[in-house]
Amino acid sequence: MLRAILAIALIGAFAVPALADDEAERQAHWAELKQAVFGDRPAVDAAGLIALEAPKRALDAALVPITVTTKPDAGIVGVTVVIDDNPGPLAARVSYGPRGDPSLLALRVRVNQYTYMHAVAETADGTLHETAQFVKAAGGCSAPVGASEAESLAEIGRMKLRLSGEVAAGKPVEAQLLIRHPNFNGMQMDQLTRLYTPMKFVQQVEVTLNGERVLNMESDISLATDPAIGFRFVPRAEDLPGKLKVTVRDSDNAVFVESFDVPASGS
Amino acid sequence: MRPTFVALVLLLGACSATPDRETAPAPDGFWTGPMGGPVPATIAGGTVVDTAELAALIAEHDPVLVDVGPMPHKPDNIAADVWVPPPHRTIPGSTWLPGAGAGELPPERDVWYRRWLQVLTGDNTTRPLVVFCHPDCWGSWNAARRAILYGYTNVQWYEEGIEGWQDSGRETQEVQPELPPS
Numbered sequence: 001m002l003r004a005i006l007a008i009a010l011i012g013a014f015a016v017p018a019l020a021d022d023e024a025e026r027q028a029h030w031a032e033l034k035q036a037v038f039g040d041r042p043a044v045d046a047a048g049l050i051a052l053e054a055p056k057r058a059l060d061a062a063l064v065p066i067t068v069t070t071k072p073d074a075g076i077v078g079v080t081v082v083i084d085d086n087p088g089p090l091a092a093r094v095s096y097g098p099r100g101d102p103s104l105l106a107l108r109v110r111v112n113q114y115t116y117m118h119a120v121a122e123t124a125d126g127t128l129h130e131t132a133q134f135v136k137a138a139g140g141c142s143a144p145v146g147a148s149e150a151e152s153l154a155e156i157g158r159m160k161l162r163l164s165g166e167v168a169a170g171k172p173v174e175a176q177l178l179i180r181h182p183n184f185n186g187m188q189m190d191q192l193t194r195l196y197t198p199m200k201f202v203q204q205v206e207v208t209l210n211g212e213r214v215l216n217m218e219s220d221i222s223l224a225t226d227p228a229i230g231f232r233f234v235p236r237a238e239d240l241p242g243k244l245k246v247t248v249r250d251s252d253n254a255v256f257v258e259s260f261d262v263p264a265s266g267s
Numbered sequence: 268m269r270p271t272f273v274a275l276v277l278l279l280g281a282c283s284a285t286p287d288r289e290t291a292p293a294p295d296g297f298w299t300g301p302m303g304g305p306v307p308a309t310i311a312g313g314t315v316v317d318t319a320e321l322a323a324l325i326a327e328h329d330p331v332l333v334d335v336g337p338m339p340h341k342p343d344n345i346a347a348d349v350w351v352p353p354p355h356r357t358i359p360g361s362t363w364l365p366g367a368g369a370g371e372l373p374p375e376r377d378v379w380y381r382r383w384l385q386v387l388t389g390d391n392t393t394r395p396l397v398v399f400c401h402p403d404c405w406g407s408w409n410a411a412r413r414a415i416l417y418g419y420t421n422v423q424w425y426e427e428g429i430e431g432w433q434d435s436g437r438e439t440q441e442v443q444p445e446l447p448p449s
Contacts, residue, residue: 136434
């Protein structure tokens with residue numbers, strides 16, 4: 001995919017003055033970010049291991065839905081989402097535990113300017129598999145604080161969990177977690193006071209099933225207001241019925257905990 | 268010319284001349300409200316250019332290009348490993364003067380902007396001067412108006428901004444800001 005994008009960009013480059021080569025600049029920026037996040041580790045083409053779905057043009061840059069899917073049973077232990085041109089590029093770094101299933105990660109993010117987004121899967125041997133999408137959206141990080149943030153603040157830490165499909169032992173269950181949190185990134189101006197609202201954002205989300213880890217997500221300022229996380233987990237027979245526990249910690253070290261029943265079948 | 272072709276040209280012309288978007292009345296002085304939102308369709312003393320017109324201007328008339336897009340506000344107390352200043356990608360050849368489009372410009376910043384325009388135009392007030400930032404952003408309107416009031420007689424306001432430029436498939440160039448006095 002990335003090769004195809006590069007090829008197209010190279011063809012395009014001959015039509016404009018040699019002065020500009022933003023594809024090269026964008027790739028150089030990604031190389032720097034990758035070094036900062038992963039260090040000197042080998043990265044290979046995704047080769048069908050990971051896919052990133054994002055709108056080519058987002059209607060609301062402060063609320064861009066993205067979905068990362070990975071190949072089942074590929075030995076993936078972590079998934080990272082980077083929004084290259086965001087001031088806080090590391091949108092989410094997820095590591096999976098024994099009850100986790102990395103085949104799906106759905107998020108809603110803010111996008112600062114037209115940018116590449118990268119999704120990187122990490123396999124147990126430490127190899128990185130990357131894929132990219134170019135997203136046309138701008139202004140999402142400095143979108144002014146409005147009424148919805150005030151509502152989120154009033155209900156901060158409240159959570160909802162929705163399970164879809166059958167809940168059966170050994171089968172992946174799809175879950176949609178909604179966390180009430182304004183996720184202030186510190187870049188948003190209050191239109192009335194003309195002051196920047198201090199940052200207060202979700203930094204960590206841990207999900208366990210009966211005490212065993214499903215996933216742990218670390219995030220920065222790129223998640224949208226009221227973070228939503230779509231994920232999958234795999235219960236064993238002895239886990240059902242059980243409890244899915246979500247622990248959220250924000251940048252002020254406020255901790256929010258909620259437990260949800262996981263019934264033996266259905267939802 | 269075949270009638271259908273003429274009709275198509277007229278239709279395309281109509282689309283680019285009257286984009287389907289909300290506009291706002293021009294304020295008396297500068298716009299001091301929130302920077303994002305509907306902007307006027309025109310600017311007194313200057314010309315509004317679209318992407319094709321700007322590309323032609325660049326190809327033929329070597330205009331001065333001034334990008335007045337704001338710098339992102341770095342949050343207080345943010346950890347060094349979280350904050351990565353985003354690359355500022357602009358129209359190749361542009362000078363980035365963040366903050367020149369503020370509603371109220373303190374005197375030392377007014378001097379800074381005025382001097383930059385003198386330097387960039389070679390003190391030639393008739394040289395084409397293009398001012399832009401983002402679509403629906405008052406910053407470029409304010410900065411273009413300021414240049415007109417300084418006495419520049421060939422001010423081109425490129426309202427579509429850097430996103431409009433990229434939407435046309437044109438290349439950008441990463442630049443560093445020429446910072447105003449704080």
